[in-house]
Amino acid sequence: MIENGNTNVTTKIVTKSRTGPQELKVDICVVGAGISGVSAAIEAARLGRKVALVDGLPALGGQAVNSIIGTFCGLFSNGPVSERYQLTHSIADDILRDLGKAGALHYRHEGFTTVVMYDEVALSRWIEETVLQAGIVPVVGAVLREVHREGRRIQAVDLATRYGDLRVSATGFVDASGDAALTWQAGLPCREPADAVIYGSQMLVLEGVNQERQPEMGEFFRRQKEKAAEYGLVRTDGFVMAFPAKGTALVNMTHVETPLEPIAAAVKGIEGKAQADRVLQFLKSEFPEAFQHARVRAYGFPGIRQTRWIVGRKQLTADEVRAGTWFDDAVARTAWPIELHNYSQGYVWEVFSDDHVHYIPLGSMTPPDVDNLVAAGRCIDGDAAALSSVRVMGPCIGMGAAAAHALDMAGEGSVHELNVAELQERLKDNVTRRN
Numbered sequence: 001m002i003e004n005g006n007t008n009v010t011t012k013i014v015t016k017s018r019t020g021p022q023e024l025k026v027d028i029c030v031v032g033a034g035i036s037g038v039s040a041a042i043e044a045a046r047l048g049r050k051v052a053l054v055d056g057l058p059a060l061g062g063q064a065v066n067s068i069i070g071t072f073c074g075l076f077s078n079g080p081v082s083e084r085y086q087l088t089h090s091i092a093d094d095i096l097r098d099l100g101k102a103g104a105l106h107y108r109h110e111g112f113t114t115v116v117m118y119d120e121v122a123l124s125r126w127i128e129e130t131v132l133q134a135g136i137v138p139v140v141g142a143v144l145r146e147v148h149r150e151g152r153r154i155q156a157v158d159l160a161t162r163y164g165d166l167r168v169s170a171t172g173f174v175d176a177s178g179d180a181a182l183t184w185q186a187g188l189p190c191r192e193p194a195d196a197v198i199y200g201s202q203m204l205v206l207e208g209v210n211q212e213r214q215p216e217m218g219e220f221f222r223r224q225k226e227k228a229a230e231y232g233l234v235r236t237d238g239f240v241m242a243f244p245a246k247g248t249a250l251v252n253m254t255h256v257e258t259p260l261e262p263i264a265a266a267v268k269g270i271e272g273k274a275q276a277d278r279v280l281q282f283l284k285s286e287f288p289e290a291f292q293h294a295r296v297r298a299y300g301f302p303g304i305r306q307t308r309w310i311v312g313r314k315q316l317t318a319d320e321v322r323a324g325t326w327f328d329d330a331v332a333r334t335a336w337p338i339e340l341h342n343y344s345q346g347y348v349w350e351v352f353s354d355d356h357v358h359y360i361p362l363g364s365m366t367p368p369d370v371d372n373l374v375a376a377g378r379c380i381d382g383d384a385a386a387l388s389s390v391r392v393m394g395p396c397i398g399m400g401a402a403a404a405h406a407l408d409m410a411g412e413g414s415v416h417e418l419n420v421a422e423l424q425e426r427l428k429d430n431v432t433r434r435n
């Protein structure tokens, strides 16, 4: 009981009065608050631009936070550990510094490159605080429903929120929606896989894991294949990554379809959780030393890899990725393997040599028929295999930064007519720096 509490709350009667949408005007509107959109928004705000960061989810962070991806990949070069260097800087530097200080990171020096595990709760709070400090207007729980385009310019986007409609008009737009939602709604051409399923995954965080007794990897993979039918496993090359000293582990062992149709997407999302539950049964029964006391701490939101993406001025190809082709308009880079999840049991995994780097051209981020739209992240233009190697979070951060600078330089003009040398000078830490 609250002493001296007052229960006299008066009420008033209200009825809906607003007729049109609430309006917001900014310089740059970023649709999608995953790691690419967050990167674009923070970079644009640091350039002095007024920015809105929009997402359909009620929280910032996209898949990096809400699907609990858990590991930054594609951020470091390949090669011997002592010679590896960071390929993307921008907000990656701030994240590595701040989460590192908070003990929320774990560097894994794998055979060919270094990946960085992160605590998704710490990343979520870092994004929220940084977005507010940068003066960005967060617009969450806001689903894109219409795009207003006049000729070669997008003028505004209409958003539906639980609190009413909102129209955001801007000079420049970033499509960081992952599914090219902005480009699609603008009536511009997009690509979808024609004859294959590209699978997503239902991520799981387990707690109560005995990290000292992790199974040996060879045996782990062998057992998945051998026991798949018994446990109803779809995917047989999944893996578990323990976060040291936390008793938790990240489980990436499912393959789930991620259709672009709303009801099918909802059903597949639920089926994905059932698949993850079967994975947990497999882990508990087959590797009890490590997992007998494991419980689900969190299911991520459905993890979506490649669904629909833009048609850009240039399509990045797998051959260009393999060759490490340099582009005159290169704006981001990575050395991550081709990682194409196009069959249910596993995925194509093509690792590159020690000195390999591949580049992302601005042309693959820019639809040719509009002047003020740049895509970033997992919906840029590539063939399916090329896209699979550049959609990881390291290069997503690089693409976000590039989108912000391109729109900052273009202003009322066109992203197709930029001084590319100046753009690359601005982005040199993410394109040419080697330390």
Ligand SMILES: Cc1cc2nc3c(=O)[nH]c(=O)nc-3n(C[C@H](O)[C@H](O)[C@H](O)COP(=O)(O)OP(=O)(O)OC[C@H]3O[C@@H](n4cnc5c(N)ncnc54)[C@H](O)[C@@H]3O)c2cc1C
Pocket: 031, 032, 033, 034, 035, 036, 037, 054, 055, 056, 057, 061, 062, 063, 064, 069, 070, 071, 072, 073, 074, 142, 143, 144, 176, 177, 178, 179, 181, 200, 201, 202, 203, 252, 302, 303, 304, 305, 376, 377, 378, 379, 391, 392, 393, 394, 396
């Ligand atoms: C299961 C899985 C495991 C992965 N593992 C790794 C890994 O270990 N390391 C790594 O680096 N990468 C990994 N990846 C790849 C990586 O996570 C993604 O490609 C990357 O996070 C994409 O970031 P993004 O910002 O482009 O898109 P997203 O994070 O998907 O963000 C897009 C945002 O746009 C919003 N949005 C979409 N449509 C609309 C709309 N109509 N209106 C409003 N908002 C909308 C969404 O809500 C979402 O928040 C993995 C991917 C998956 C699926």
